[in-house]
Amino acid sequence: xxxxxxxxxxIAELVKLPTIxxxxxxxxxxxxxxxxxxxxxxxxxxxERMRESVRFCTQCGxxxxxxxxxxxxxxxxxxxxxxxxxxxxxLVAFERPGTFRGLYHVLGGCLSPLHGVTPEKLSxxxxxxxxxxxxxxxxxxxxxxxxxxxxTALYLAKLTRPLGVRATRIGMGIPIGSSVEFADEIxxxxxxxGRREIEG
Amino acid sequence: xxxxxxxxxxIAELVKLPTIxxxxxxxxxxxxxxxxxxxxxxxxxxxERMRESVRFCTQCGxxxxxxxxxxxxxxxxxxxxxxxxxxxxxLVAFERPGTFRGLYHVLGGCLSPLHGVTPEKLSxxxxxxxxxxxxxxxxxxxxxxxxxxxxTALYLAKLTRPLGVRATRIGMGIPIGSSVEFADEIxxxxxxxGRREIEG
Numbered sequence: 001x002x003x004x005x006x007x008x009x010x011i012a013e014l015v016k017l018p019t020i021x022x023x024x025x026x027x028x029x030x031x032x033x034x035x036x037x038x039x040x041x042x043x044x045x046x047x048e049r050m051r052e053s054v055r056f057c058t059q060c061g062x063x064x065x066x067x068x069x070x071x072x073x074x075x076x077x078x079x080x081x082x083x084x085x086x087x088x089x090x091l092v093a094f095e096r097p098g099t100f101r102g103l104y105h106v107l108g109g110c111l112s113p114l115h116g117v118t119p120e121k122l123s124x125x126x127x128x129x130x131x132x133x134x135x136x137x138x139x140x141x142x143x144x145x146x147x148x149x150x151x152t153a154l155y156l157a158k159l160t161r162p163l164g165v166r167a168t169r170i171g172m173g174i175p176i177g178s179s180v181e182f183a184d185e186i187x188x189x190x191x192x193x194g195r196r197e198i199e200g
Numbered sequence: 201x202x203x204x205x206x207x208x209x210x211i212a213e214l215v216k217l218p219t220i221x222x223x224x225x226x227x228x229x230x231x232x233x234x235x236x237x238x239x240x241x242x243x244x245x246x247x248e249r250m251r252e253s254v255r256f257c258t259q260c261g262x263x264x265x266x267x268x269x270x271x272x273x274x275x276x277x278x279x280x281x282x283x284x285x286x287x288x289x290x291l292v293a294f295e296r297p298g299t300f301r302g303l304y305h306v307l308g309g310c311l312s313p314l315h316g317v318t319p320e321k322l323s324x325x326x327x328x329x330x331x332x333x334x335x336x337x338x339x340x341x342x343x344x345x346x347x348x349x350x351x352t353a354l355y356l357a358k359l360t361r362p363l364g365v366r367a368t369r370i371g372m373g374i375p376i377g378s379s380v381e382f383a384d385e386i387x388x389x390x391x392x393x394g395r396r397e398i399e400g
Contacts, residue, residue, distance in 0.1 A: 003292070004265045006253040010246040016239060018231050019224070030289055031218050032247055033254055033263065039216060040251050046210040047244040050229070051237055053206040063233070065204045089230055092203070 007033070059130070061106030061123050063088055071095075071103060078102045083140045084127065084156065086110050086149070090142060102140075105130065110143045110152040117148075124156070131163045138166040145172050145190070207233070259330070261306030261323050263288055271295075271303060278302045283340045284327065284356065286310050286349070290342065302340075305330065310343045310352040317348075324356070331363045338366040345372050345390070 002008060007029055014025035032040045056062070057069035060082075064070070071077060071091075081102030085091050091104050107122045119125075130136065141156055143149035157167035173191035174183050183191070202208060207229055214225035232240045256262070257269035260282075264270070271277060271291075281302030285291050291304050307322045319325075330336065341356055343349035357367035373391035374383050383391070 002270070004254055004263050004270070006246070006250040006265060007263060010250045013239075013243040013246040016235075016243075017228055019227070024219070026289075026292070027219070028217055029250070032250065035216075037251055039213075040247055043210075043213040043216075044244040044247040046206070046213040047232055047240055050206040050210045050232065051240050054204055054233055063204050063207060065206060070202070070204070089226075092226070 003029075056106075060104045061088070061108060061126075062091055062104060076101075079135055080137045081140065082127075082130070082136055082138070083142050085142045086144060086152075090144075094142065105139075107143070107152070110146070110148045111155060112148045119155070122152075124159070127156075128159060128163070131160055131165050136165055138168060140168050140170060142170045203229075256306075260304045261288070261308060261326075262291055262304060276301075279335055280337045281340065282327075282330070282336055282338070283342050285342045286344060286352075290344075294342065305339070307343070307352070310346070310348045311355060312348045319355070322352075324359070327356075328359060328363070331360055331365050336365055338368060340368050340370060342370045 003011070003026075010029045010032070011022070011025045014020055014028050015022060017025075020028070032043070053065050054063050055065070057064040057072055058067055059072045060069060062069040062071060066073070078101050082105050083091075083094055083100060083102055084105045084107060085094065086107050086109055088106055091106060094100055094104070105123065105127045107124065107127070109117055109122055111117055111119065111122065127139075131139070139156070139160055141153040143152045153169050157169075160167045171194055172187070173194050174180055174187060180188070180191075203211070203226075210229045210232070211222070211225045214220055214228050215222060217225075220228070232243070253265045254263050255265070257264040257272055258267055259272045260269060262269035262271060266273070278301050282305050283291075283294055283300060283302055284305045284307060285294065286307055286309055288306055291306060294300055294304070305323065305327045307324065307327070309317055309322055311317055311319065311322065327339075331339070339356070339360055341353040343352045353369050357369075360367045371394050372387070373394050374380055374387060380388070380391075
């Protein structure tokens, strides 16, 4: 059944969103029809304003609404340590515990020769520039534990070591709350390699 | 971690949608940030236009963009049979097979004295008005097979019979594609009550 033209248009736009199929889109469209007019229009305005306001931090590539993002502008943070991530959403994950006090650098992906992602396609030159301008003692490479993520980590480590910057890789192993029993073989291997002396 | 103000506002609006939690809202917000500007703005505009354009059919309560909905305006449909549903989304379900050629009447819910839903809160008087104006020989009462839905069906049947209109109730039983084994006891009971002679 065809709904009214404007409902069909709305559903077609909603279906373009990730994880939203036709049924979910229809449910959302009917919700937006039934909800208070202000609430529906507030969502529309929030989308428009976000697209007007959000840009990317000129230093680290995080989302920002000014030249520099909230993290780069925070003078209480330690600029001598930079956590290098693939995407802004990874940065969000590292900010969640609230314990990391350094800065970030968003690469915009990881090297993937098969998909045509060469070093020039990523924010690698700006990272090297940041390291060259001094004051950075360590970069923590937090690309994903995938083949491409690992290759990118190695590539970055090789580039940065000659600059006198320590390059470290995030820890890998059994995720907290999960079971050893259900960990895949590569994770178990990484957990063995990443073993540490028990303190205390 | 707080994202930028406009991202946080957008996430707060997305979280108001049904089945969208904080994590999904964040994923959708980042999608709307990364996607082409036209696509994000097309969604915002689709919401606004839908709220401007959609109203309710003055005859049956279906969604419409004119005085009458597409179904009530369709002269090829049979106005002598009316399928009475709780919500527009139920009407959509009955239109899906494409075989019903009658008209509809959307009640806007079902009677529920406990929740303060009395006959005056539903589109029952307009339904009686339609039946009184003549030309209707049957109403198929398609309220949900819940306690309140059943009570509403009985209530409507009592109201409409004196008007010389046949009142029928939709069939209930084992859903197609499901198994008898897994049907709950009330469904099995309804399936027994609704048994039919095998033809052919």
